[in-house]
Amino acid sequence: MAATETRVAPERNGYGLVAYTEGLTKRYAPAVTALAEVSFAVRPGEFVAVLGPSGAGKTTLFRCLTGLTRPDRGTVMVAGRDIWQSPRELRLARRELALIFQQFNLIRRLSALENVLVGRLAHVPAWRVILRSFTRADRQLALGCLDTVGLLDRAGTRADELSGGQQQRVAIARALAQHAKVILADEPVASLDPESAATVLESLRSAVSAGVAVVASLHQVHLARAYADRIVALRDGRIVEDAPAARLDARTIEQIYERTGERSDP
Ligand SMILES: Nc1ncnc2c1ncn2[C@@H]1O[C@H](COP(=O)(O)OP(=O)(O)O)[C@@H](O)[C@H]1O
Numbered sequence: 001m002a003a004t005e006t007r008v009a010p011e012r013n014g015y016g017l018v019a020y021t022e023g024l025t026k027r028y029a030p031a032v033t034a035l036a037e038v039s040f041a042v043r044p045g046e047f048v049a050v051l052g053p054s055g056a057g058k059t060t061l062f063r064c065l066t067g068l069t070r071p072d073r074g075t076v077m078v079a080g081r082d083i084w085q086s087p088r089e090l091r092l093a094r095r096e097l098a099l100i101f102q103q104f105n106l107i108r109r110l111s112a113l114e115n116v117l118v119g120r121l122a123h124v125p126a127w128r129v130i131l132r133s134f135t136r137a138d139r140q141l142a143l144g145c146l147d148t149v150g151l152l153d154r155a156g157t158r159a160d161e162l163s164g165g166q167q168q169r170v171a172i173a174r175a176l177a178q179h180a181k182v183i184l185a186d187e188p189v190a191s192l193d194p195e196s197a198a199t200v201l202e203s204l205r206s207a208v209s210a211g212v213a214v215v216a217s218l219h220q221v222h223l224a225r226a227y228a229d230r231i232v233a234l235r236d237g238r239i240v241e242d243a244p245a246a247r248l249d250a251r252t253i254e255q256i257y258e259r260t261g262e263r264s265d266p
């Protein structure tokens, strides 16, 4: 009995979870409720897709999880840290998360390998960064991460010479090199063709296999169902669905979108 309790206890209040929100509420003046009482949890090594029409609150949720937006009410915990408890907690929590955006966020003039090494910055002394003197071990690690996303042969290519999908995969490799516990990806495949989108989602799946949790907002329902373990659907700032991807049928998903008339599948 006691053993069971100690096993369950860590998940309470966000401990033992990579991301956790409770009663998250964010309003914008004069009358927009971007998030209303959003509570959800992401377990280690889980792939959660966030679905919802434009304006549903997806980006606001990501901004709250990263501490870029301060909620009016509610708790945000990342890697077991309450991010608004102190600036230190926020700083330490941010080390555990990696961000991927729709617009590729690599340093354009650096190579793929150097961009992945940027993920090591929190772990190496400043002088090494200034001199770009990464250790052999860091280089080996970065190359291994590029291999995981299928881009070992592009290690020396400048970021701005890579395709959009390849750039997203380098960003995923960078998250792996950082040893992030969770990758937060806001519409990571929105500006990609279907084939590139698939390779990016496969790379996110590889990250999940490596033990990293992924929270990704997606527009295409079929992609969420194909790649995610769980689907969280937002509408008007509220969670209207939170279920294993395999359990959501097409009709339920249509209902998430129907009020706005947005199409959920191409
Ligand atoms: N900085 C802001 N100022 C005012 N309103 C905002 C701001 N950011 C988002 N909103 C509003 O909050 C709601 C949710 O937006 P957002 O989180 O961007 O949704 P999504 O990413 O799902 O499209 C929308 O109504 C949007 O107009």
Ligand SMILES: [Mg+2]
Residues within 6 Å of the ligand: 058, 059, 060
């Ligand atoms: Mg958005």
